[in-house]
Amino acid sequence: MMAVNMMGRGKSLDVEELVLRSKEGKVSDKEIEQVAVLLRGEHDDEQTYGLLYVIGRSLSRSHEELVAGFLEHRDHPTVARLALQILCNFWDLTEKYLDQMQRFIDCVDWDSFGEVRQMAISSAGYYLRDHRRSDLLSGLLKRAALDNDEALERRFATEAIATALGYPIVETLKGKESREQWAAEVLAQGHARLATEGS
Secondary structure (H helix, E strand, C coil): EEEEECCCCCEEEEHHHHHHHCCCCCCCCCHHHHHHHHHHHCCCCEEEEEEEEHHHHCCCCCHHHHHHHHHHCCCCCCHHHHHHHEEEEEHHHHHHHHEEEEEHHHCCCCCCCCCHHHHHHHHHHHHHHCCCCCCHHHHHHHCCCCCCCCCHHHHHHHEEEEEEECCCCCHHCCCCCCCCCCCCHHHHHHHHHHHHCCC
């Protein structure tokens, strides 16, 4: 059981139990405020991910600044990835964080395994379904290019472009041969769209 002490008052929060309840929307406002206090203060860094997840699932946008502060959590890119997911996917605040998203797509030196970049790529695809932003689309096309040695990243980027173009998600489940043809079509359409938007 993961528990954290609440400001030395003898009270503790069971983080695992909070995470489970947060998925069902059963965390009280008082508990959310306790979690926010812990995230702002000194606490066991191993708990950060769970505590941040609880804030994110609460949809309590009053803590946007707190969550945004974790976008630069260099020691734990997984936490930065979750912060981006909360802001863009859970809270639908992508518009405010486009510059950070683009920076993560372009790569930051501390995102060694591309965890934040993958989230940025995926989120950009959803954003571009209803918006135009040529720099984001260009970044996705660069990541999806065949000369990118990172196969998983190419796949994420191609799927994000497909999302931006309005393809149904089932299209990404094709077999290898038909998928390669599909991916080529997606990239061609992505480049065509970029040409109309300006590079």
